[in-house]
Amino acid sequence: MRTSTRPARARVDVHSHFYPKLTRAQGDVLGLAHTPWLRDDGDGTGYMMEGDREYRPVEAPLWDPLARLARMDEVGVDLQVISATPMLFCYSAAPDVATRWAAMINDAALEMCEADPVRLRALCQAPLQDVDLACAEVARSMSAGHVGVHIGNHVCGRNLDDPELVRFLHFCADENVPVLVHPWDTMAGDRMPNYMLKWLVGMPAETHLAILSLILSGAFERLPHHLRLCFAHGGGNFAAQIGRVDNAWHRRDLVRADCPHPPSTYASRFSVDSAVFSDDALRLLVAVMGEDRILMGSDYPFPLGEVEPGAVIESSSHLSEPAKDKLLAGNATSFFDLAPIGRNSGGST
Numbered sequence: 001m002r003t004s005t006r007p008a009r010a011r012v013d014v015h016s017h018f019y020p021k022l023t024r025a026q027g028d029v030l031g032l033a034h035t036p037w038l039r040d041d042g043d044g045t046g047y048m049m050e051g052d053r054e055y056r057p058v059e060a061p062l063w064d065p066l067a068r069l070a071r072m073d074e075v076g077v078d079l080q081v082i083s084a085t086p087m088l089f090c091y092s093a094a095p096d097v098a099t100r101w102a103a104m105i106n107d108a109a110l111e112m113c114e115a116d117p118v119r120l121r122a123l124c125q126a127p128l129q130d131v132d133l134a135c136a137e138v139a140r141s142m143s144a145g146h147v148g149v150h151i152g153n154h155v156c157g158r159n160l161d162d163p164e165l166v167r168f169l170h171f172c173a174d175e176n177v178p179v180l181v182h183p184w185d186t187m188a189g190d191r192m193p194n195y196m197l198k199w200l201v202g203m204p205a206e207t208h209l210a211i212l213s214l215i216l217s218g219a220f221e222r223l224p225h226h227l228r229l230c231f232a233h234g235g236g237n238f239a240a241q242i243g244r245v246d247n248a249w250h251r252r253d254l255v256r257a258d259c260p261h262p263p264s265t266y267a268s269r270f271s272v273d274s275a276v277f278s279d280d281a282l283r284l285l286v287a288v289m290g291e292d293r294i295l296m297g298s299d300y301p302f303p304l305g306e307v308e309p310g311a312v313i314e315s316s317s318h319l320s321e322p323a324k325d326k327l328l329a330g331n332a333t334s335f336f337d338l339a340p341i342g343r344n345s346g347g348s349t
Contacts, residue, residue, distance in 0.1 A: 009325065010341040011310045014180065015232050015297025016080040016274045019048060019062045019088070027137035030093045030101060032108035038063060042218050048085065055087070061301050065115035071301070072119065075308050078329070078341050080300070082109060083123040086184035091129050091155045098127035098343070099137060106141045113145070121338065123150040123180055131164045135171045141333035147336045148178035148228075152185070160210050161217035165256060169219075173227035174264035178336050182205045182232045199304055207236025212245065215266045218258040225269070228335055230295060236273035239288040242267070264288070273297025273334060274313055274327055291323045295332045 019038050027035035034050035044060040044067070061068040062085075064211045084105050090098055092306060102125050109122035124141035126134035126149055138149050149172060158165060160181070172179050186202025187209075199202060214220050231238075245263045248255045271293040276282055285294060296313060296332075299305030304331070306312065313319065313327045 003008045009314065010329040011077045012076050012079045012081070012231065012296060012338070013298050013300060014295045014302040014332050014336070015081050015182075015275060017062070017085045018068075018082045018109065018112055018300065019058070019085045020105065020112070024049070026104070030090055030097060032090065032093060033299045036087050036090070045187050048087065050087075056211050056302075058308050059301065065110075065112045065120060067267075068112075068301075069116055069119065076298075077298075077309050079119050079121065079332075079338070081121050081123060081147065081180075081332070082112065083180060083182070084125050085111065086152060086182050089125060089128075091127075091150050091152065093127075093129070094163060095127055095130035096134055098129055099133045101138070102127050102134075102137050106137070106144075106146065110145055117145075121147045121336070123148045126168070127169060128152070128155045128165065131168045131171075134168055138172070138177055139175065142175070142177060147338065148180060150180045150182060152275065153181050153183045153206050153231075154185070154329055156260075159213035161162045161213040161219045166219050166222060169223055169227060169229070173224040176226075176337075178228040178230070180230050180232060181207070181210055183210070183236065190281060196304070203233060204236035207231050207233055208238050208241060211235060211238050211270070212263070214269075215245075215263045216259045218260070220266050220269050221260065223269075228271075229269070229270075230271040230273065230335065232275065232297060233299070234274065234276040234285055235270075235289070236269075238272075239285050242288055267293070271295055271331070274310075275299050277306065277312060279316050279318070280313060282312055282316055286319070288321075291319070291326055292331060294327050295335055296328050 014058055022037045024037045027037040036050045039047045039049050046058055047054045048056045048058055061071050087106055090101055106124040113120040113122050124146040126138050128134050181309050183203040183206035186198045192198045242264050249263055267289055274294050274296045276285055296310050297308035310328050313324055
C-alpha cells in the first residue's frame, strides 16, 4: 500500500534502471579493460563494479524485484519501465560477444519483471556496433515481451545522425518499437573528474548533442514521423538552449545547410522525460515540448534521481489537473502501448 499522503494519482516511471547480479566471470567474457559486474554484499547493499574498482554503491532494489516493488509502493509508483544501467551497453565489445551479452541482459530484465508483470515492464538493449545484429536482437526481445529499446546517445563517438544509427532508428519506426535514448560515456571526462560534473554537465550536454545531431543533420527529415523517440533527463540542455539554436539557424547558413526548418519546429518529433527537478524547469520544458510529449521519469534508483518520482509534477503550480494526469501516466501508457493505469492499479491504493 502507498504510505505517501500525496493524492493517489496514477504514476508510470519510464526512466528507472536495473542491474542484474552479474558475476565477474560473466563480465570478463566482454574482453574489456574494465569488467562490469555487480557485487552483492548480502546485506541489501552492494557495488556496481568496473573490474576491481568500486564504481558506485547501490542498494537491493537495483537487482531485487521484491525490494523494488516494495519501494514503488512506498513512493506511489504504479508501474516502472526498467532499463539496464548504461554502463552495460558495452558498445566497444566485439559485435558477436556484444550480441550474446545484450541477449543475456535482456533475458535478465524479463526475469526481473516476472515478479509482477503488470507493474514491471522492460526495455531491451541492442549491440549497436552492428546494426543488423542490433535489429535482430530487438526483434527477438520485443517478441519475448519487452516494450521498447534503450540506447545510448552515441556509439563509441558516432552520433545518432550516423547513417547506420539512422538505419536502426528507421527499423524501430517500421517495427513500431519505442526508443528511449540515455546519455552515457560523457565527453571531456578528463576535465570533469570531481563533484559529479560528468553527470551535472556532461550528461545534459550529451543529450543536447544527440537531439541536435538529428535535427541539424536533416536526419529527422529522413525518418518516419511515427518514430517514437524519447530522450532522458528532460532532453538535457535542449529546452534551455533552443532559442540560441534557432537564432543560429536564422543567422548562419552553415547551421541550416542540412536542416530545412527552424530547429524548434522539430520538438514535435520526439518526447522527453520529466527529470528536471524544479517547477520552473518543468514550466520551461512544457513551454518548449508541450504537455503531450513529457513522460514521467525519475532515474530511479540512482542518487541524482527524483527521490519521490512525480513529486515535481504533482506539486506544480502551473499544470492543470488533466495535464498532471498526462505527464504522470497517460503519455507513458500511450508511448509504450501499455494498458491504462488506474489510480488503484497494481499495489497502490
